[in-house]
Amino acid sequence: xxxxxxxxxxxxxxxxxxxxxxxxxxxxxxxxxxxxxxxxxxxxxxxxxxxxxxxxxxxxxxxxxxxxxxxxxxxxxxxxxxxxxxxxxxxxxxxxxxxxxxxxxxxxxxxxxxxxxxxxxxxxxxxxxxxxxxxxxxxxxxxxxxxxxxxxxxxxxxxxxxxxxxxxxxxxxxxxxxxxxxxxxxxxxxxxxxxxxxxxxxxxxxxxxxxxxxxxxxxxxxxxxxxxxxxxxxxxxxxxxxxxxxxxxxxxxxxxxxxxxxxxxxxxxxxxxxxxxxxxxxxxxxxxxxxxxxxxxxxxxxxxxxxxxxxxxxxxxxxxxxxxxxxxxxxxxxxxxxxxxxxxxxxxxxxxxxxxxxxxxxxxxxxxxxxxxxxxxxxxxxxxxxxxxxxxxxxxxxxxxxxxxxxxxxxxxxxxxxxxxxxxxxxxxxxxxxxxxxxxxxxxxxxxxxxxxxxxxxxxxxxxxxxxxxxxxxxxxxxxxxxxxxxxxxxxxxxxxxxxxxxxxxxxxxxxxxxxxxxxxxxxxxxxxxxxxxxxxxxxxxxxxxxxxxxxxxxx
Numbered sequence: 313x314x315x316x317x318x319x320x321x322x323x324x325x326x327x328x329x330x331x332x333x334x335x336x337x338x339x340x341x342x343x344x345x346x347x348x349x350x351x352x353x354x355x356x357x358x359x360x361x362x363x364x365x366x367x368x369x370x371x372x373x374x375x376x377x378x379x380x381x382x383x384x385x386x387x388x389x390x391x392x393x394x395x396x397x398x399x400x401x402x403x404x405x406x407x408x409x410x411x412x413x414x415x416x417x418x419x420x421x422x423x424x425x426x427x428x429x430x431x432x433x434x435x436x437x438x439x440x441x442x443x444x445x446x447x448x449x450x451x452x453x454x455x456x457x458x459x460x461x462x463x464x465x466x467x468x469x470x471x472x473x474x475x476x477x478x479x480x481x482x483x484x485x486x487x488x489x490x491x492x493x494x495x496x497x498x499x500x501x502x503x504x505x506x507x508x509x510x511x512x513x514x515x516x517x518x519x520x521x522x523x524x525x526x527x528x529x530x531x532x533x534x535x536x537x538x539x540x541x542x543x544x545x546x547x548x549x550x551x552x553x554x555x556x557x558x559x560x561x562x563x564x565x566x567x568x569x570x571x572x573x574x575x576x577x578x579x580x581x582x583x584x585x586x587x588x589x590x591x592x593x594x595x596x597x598x599x600x601x602x603x604x605x606x607x608x609x610x611x612x613x614x615x616x617x618x619x620x621x622x623x624x625x626x627x628x629x630x631x632x633x634x635x636x637x638x639x640x641x642x643x644x645x646x647x648x649x650x651x652x653x654x655x656x657x658x659x660x661x662x663x664x665x666x667x668x669x670x671x672x673x674x675x676x677x678x679x680x681x682x683x684x685x686x687x688x689x690x691x692x693x694x695x696x697x698x699x700x701x702x703x704x705x706x707x708x709x710x711x712x713x714x715x716x717x718x719x720x721x722x723x724x725x726x727x728x729x730x731x732x733x734x735x736x737x738x739x740x741x742x743x744x745x746x747x748x749x750x751x752x753x754x755x756x757x758x759x760x761x762x763x764x765x766x767x768x769x770x771x772x773x774x775x776x777x778x779x780x781x782x783x784x785x786x787x788x789x790x791x792x793x794x795x796x797x798x799x800x801x802x803x804x805x806x807x808x809x810x811x812x813x814x815x816x817x818x819x820x821x822x823x824x825x826x827x828x829x830x831x832x833x834x835x836x837x838x839x840x841x842x843x844x845x846x847x848x849x850x851x852x853x854x855x856x857x858x859x860x861x862x863x864x865x866x867x868x
Contacts, residue, residue, distance in 0.1 A: 316503055316538075317531035322363055323395060324383050325371070329499050330491035330527065331360050337486070338364070339382035342371050348484045350456055350465040354472035355488030358528030364488075365437045365466040369402045370394045372464065373431040390431055401431040408440045413447040421455050424463045433464050441467040442474035449476050457482050490525025499527065500534055510544045511537065518550070521597075562594070562601045563626045569642065570634050574671040581660050581667070591659045595650040602643045605631050609639065645670075760830040762795045772825045783818050791841070800826065800834050803841040813838045 322328045325335050341347060351368070353361040370384035370391050371377060377384060384391050393399040405419055420436055428434040438444075444452070456465055456479065467483060469475065491499075497516055504511045515537065523530035537550050561580070568577035584594055608631040645666055652662040765772075769792060777784040786809045793801040804810050812818060819836050826834040 315532060316507075316535040317358075317528045320503060320506070320531070322360070322367065323386050325367055326383070328360055328364060328367070330495045331364065331488055334364065334486045334488060338368060339371075342368075342382040343380055345379075347372060347464065349459050349463070350483040351467065352472070352475075352480060352483035352485045353466065353468045353488060354485065355470070356490055356526060357470055358523075358526035359488050359491060360527070361468040361488055362437070362439055365468055366394060366402075368466060369399075369435045369437065369464075372433050372435065373399075373401065399431070401428040401433070402435045402437065404437045404439065406440065407438050407443040411443050411445050411448060413445065413451045416444065416448045416451045420452060424455055424460060427460075427462050432462075434462055435464045435466065437466045437468065439468045440470065441479075442469045442471045446476075449479055453478055453482075491527045491530075492525075493520055496520050496523070496525075496527060496530055500530060503531065503534060507538060509538055509542070512544075512546050514547045515545055515550055518547070560623060560626065562597050563623065563630065566598065566602060566605075566642070567630065569667065569670050570638055572671045574667055577667040578664060581663055585660055591663060592650065592653050595646055595653065595663065599643060599646055599650075601627070602639055602646070605634070606636065606639045606643065609636050642670075758795065758798050758832045758834055760795060760826075760832050760834060762792060762800075764830065765795065765800060765826070766792050768829055772822075772829060775825050775828075776821055780818065780821060783812065783821065786812055787822075793839075795834070798833075798835055799837045801837045801839065803839045805840070805842055807840050810838045810840050 325339055328335050351365075353365060355361060367384070370386070371382055373390045373394070374384040375388040375390050386392075386395070390399065394402050397404070403419065403423065405415075410416075410419065420438075424434065424436070426434075455463075459465065465483070467475075467479075472480070472485075497513070497520060500511070500516045500519065504516075511534070516534075519530050519533045519537070522533060537545055540549060542549060561584070565577060565580045567573075568580060581591075584591065604627055608627055649662040649666050653659055656662050773784055773787050776787065786804065789809065790802040790804055790813075793803055795801070802813070804813065813822070813836070822836050823834065826832070826836075
């Protein structure tokens with residue numbers, strides 16, 4: 313018995329669903345007799361690219377199609393041969409298995425020189441064309457650019473960005489889109505009627521959510537469900553075949569997380585595991601749902617077109633109820649936890665930890681932002697402001713100046729007593745601006761002195777040498793100058809040394825060591841100060857020191 317997607321493959325343009333924008337253009341070309349010499353069909357898998365290519369080939373070569381019409385008769389010898397895959401003038405080539413230049417020469421270039429045997433046109437349908445090698449594309453280019461009058465190319469691909477621009481520019485390009493939820497629901501209901509099997513709408517909804525907008529996947533899953541040989545298929549009947557969570561379950565779990573309902577969230581995870589749903593797949597669905605909420609908050613409704621009407625209402629409600637930063641933060645956390653699932657001895661453990669973390673780091677008056685690397689989170693009690701507002705003198709008619717903290721400044725925040733939420737405004741605008749800039753850039757006083765750093769400098773170098781030998785050598789050449797406004801100043805003799813120290817990873821390594829040694833966040837600033845001329849003997853000694861530092865010796 314053939315699979316559903318093969319048994320009910322569209323044989324006329326009217327049978328194609330979900331691609332009306334493309335079918336309308338192509339059928340107008342057929343009716344008017346304005347056929348292009350090359351087409352490019354691109355889009356995700358299982359949405360009708362190859363089917364549309366075959367229909368175009370049938371319509372062009374149909375022996376009984378009247379002038380001004382576009383539908384193939386589906387009865388003549390040409391149509392039946394193309395439907396059965398026996399048409400010698402319609403060549404379907406799988407580029408995935410025939411990628412080489414020799415395959416292109418033998419199957420396409422050489423064959424294109426001969427006129428069609430029985431039909432009006434010789435048509436080449438090249439599936440997954442992006443798989444061709446560069447040399448194969450180069451060989452195909454000339455024929456594609458100026459093909460014989462009797463040849464038409466139809467290229468299909470799921471990854472059009474891998475095609476050379478020289479190929480794309482010589483084709484009429486059509487972008488196929490994923491099938492919407494409603495269109496797919498109607499299609500599956502029609503197939504169920506054709507098979508005389510009643511399938512509950514909830515089951516069809518699960519199939520649609522699992523198929524990710526690809527109709528072929530949905531039809532294949534429906535066929536798998538129908539193999540249960542039941543006249544009426546219910547949700548409980550397909551639990552083993554389709555262990556998939558509903559969008560409603562995902563949305564409920566997201567709501568539990570954001571509202572810090574720990575017990576309900578943990579119970580939901582337990583229910584997911586018991587139902588046989590892959591915890592990894594659940595995380596993927598949760599990320600997709602959160603993304604839909606985020607995009608809906610931005611005013612774009614296209615992100616929720618693939619959801620049911622009930623799920624759409626829930627997503628819209630969540631988009632209004634929760635803040636954008638809550639949603640984006642949760643997306644990042646779920647993506648990180650998903651990476652931990654593969655290495656976890658208990659698959660659901662990373663997700664359970666996320667639930668507990670979300671609850672333990674939030675309170676009713678703050679946004680949920682679990683701490684990472686010990687840094688205070690925005691919305692946590694130790695960081696209770698999102699901006700610094702600089703007031704102006706009374707009588708001056710100008711708006712207040714709002715300075716938004718940068719990510720760099722967040723790293724400099726220390727204990728709660730130094731929180732940005734409590735500051736006495738200076739008396740003048742100049743003082744106010746200086747104070748604000750100082751706090752935003754991280755400038756501040758620290759207790760550590762330059763003498764303390766000098767006393768432990770060798771210890772710091774030794775600690776860094778464990779992972780970065782080249783940086784160790786440069787640090788030995790540094791002159792330790794001063795500690796001022798929260799910054800530790802060093803000077804080096806050459807600009808290349810300065811550039812090396814200021815590389816993000818190196819600067820962070822030094823600052824981390826300073827933090828470990830002195831229990832304070834101390835920034836690093838580097839200046840270039842050329843050293844005084846040295847005699848040849850001293851220079852020779854310096855070269856020997858460099859060679860020794862890298863485990864070598866001076867030869868000659």
